[in-house]
Amino acid sequence: MKGYLKYIIGAIIILILVYFILLSPLPILIYPELPHISLLRRAIGIFIMAGLFCLIRISRGPTASDRIVAVDMLGILIVGLCAVLTIVTGRNWYLDIGIAWALQSFISTLALSKFLEGKHFDD
Amino acid sequence: MTEIIGKIFIFIGLFFDFVGCLGLVRFPDVYNRLQASTKCVTFGTCSILLGTFLILGIQPAGIKALLCMFFLLLTAPAGAHAIARGSQKAKVKLWEKSVCNHYLKEQETV
Numbered sequence: 001m002k003g004y005l006k007y008i009i010g011a012i013i014i015l016i017l018v019y020f021i022l023l024s025p026l027p028i029l030i031y032p033e034l035p036h037i038s039l040l041r042r043a044i045g046i047f048i049m050a051g052l053f054c055l056i057r058i059s060r061g062p063t064a065s066d067r068i069v070a071v072d073m074l075g076i077l078i079v080g081l082c083a084v085l086t087i088v089t090g091r092n093w094y095l096d097i098g099i100a101w102a103l104q105s106f107i108s109t110l111a112l113s114k115f116l117e118g119k120h121f122d123d
Numbered sequence: 124m125t126e127i128i129g130k131i132f133i134f135i136g137l138f139f140d141f142v143g144c145l146g147l148v149r150f151p152d153v154y155n156r157l158q159a160s161t162k163c164v165t166f167g168t169c170s171i172l173l174g175t176f177l178i179l180g181i182q183p184a185g186i187k188a189l190l191c192m193f194f195l196l197l198t199a200p201a202g203a204h205a206i207a208r209g210s211q212k213a214k215v216k217l218w219e220k221s222v223c224n225h226y227l228k229e230q231e232t233v
Contacts, residue, residue, distance in 0.1 A: 039130065039133070042134075042137070043133070043137060046137045046140065046141050047137075047140070049141065049144075050140050050141050050143075050144035051144075053144040053145060053147055053148045054144055054147060056148055057147050057148055057156075063153060063210070063215050064213075065153050065206060065209065065210035065213065065215055066153055066156065068206055069147070069153070069156055069157050069160065069161075069206060070147060072161075072202055072203070072206065073143070073144065073147060073160050073161075073164050076164050076165065076168050076195070076199060077140060077144075077164065077168070079168055079172075079191065079195060080136065080140060080167065080168040080171045080172070083168075083171050083172050083175040083188060083191070084133070084171065084175075086175060086179075086184060086188075087133075087175055087178055087179070092183070092184040092187070095175075095184055095187040095188055095191060096187070098191050099187065099190065099191045099194060102191060102194050102195050102198060103194060103198065105202075106198035106199075106201070106202050109202035109205065109206065110201075110202060110205050112206075113202075113205040113206045113208070113209035113210075114205070114209065115209075116206075116209035116210060116212070116213050117208075117209045117212040117213060118212065118213065
């Protein structure tokens with residue numbers, strides 16, 4: 001019975017978190033008058049859930065390459081978040097952050113996979 | 124009209140991002156996770172950037188979105204291939220129900 005109680009408490013906590021992420025008016029507090037507010041709310045909810053999945057895989061991945069895959073996926077997700085923020089807030093410099101983040105996460109992925117082969121960084 | 128088409132592209136991209144990260148949690152092996160998440164997340168983010176271009180129109184920010192999509196299409200498969208090659212060289216084991224391993228077969232014949 002104690003095992004079931006643990007799972008039920010975890011499910012209730014996750015449901016409360018999902019409710020506050022998807023339905024709470026958090027973006028309205030940050031930017032008061034926005035044209036595309038429903039788009040931003042759904043997009044931020046989905047991006048936060050996907051990022052939580054990546055963080056779960058980083059925390060319990062059995063080998064190092066699992067963690068490298070999850071970090072790469074987080075980098076690509078942030079590029080998409082920058083694009084959505086560009087539409088919603090109307091500030092164009094978020095896309096510059098996206099371009100720089102894509103190139104830099106590619107370089108870090110190459111370096112980490114080269115390190116995974118057993119070589120060092122200067123080979 | 125182009126704004127509605129752009130929003131449709133953005134929601135298709137969000138769905139593919141979510142499904143890719145779900146596959147990152149649920150699949151049993153490094154190679155399965157790589158195969159599931161890399162393709163889905165790359166396609167989803169490229170679709171989001173295409174929707175951004177359609178909404179913003181032809182102006183410097185829209186061209187930047189197309190440029191970002193080009194960079195992402197160029198770099199993400201190369202990074203995934205590098206991770207797969209590195210984990211194969213580091214001798215990460217396959218899942219026990221995996222069917223074939225062509226890389227190991229080629230190494231044995233050579």
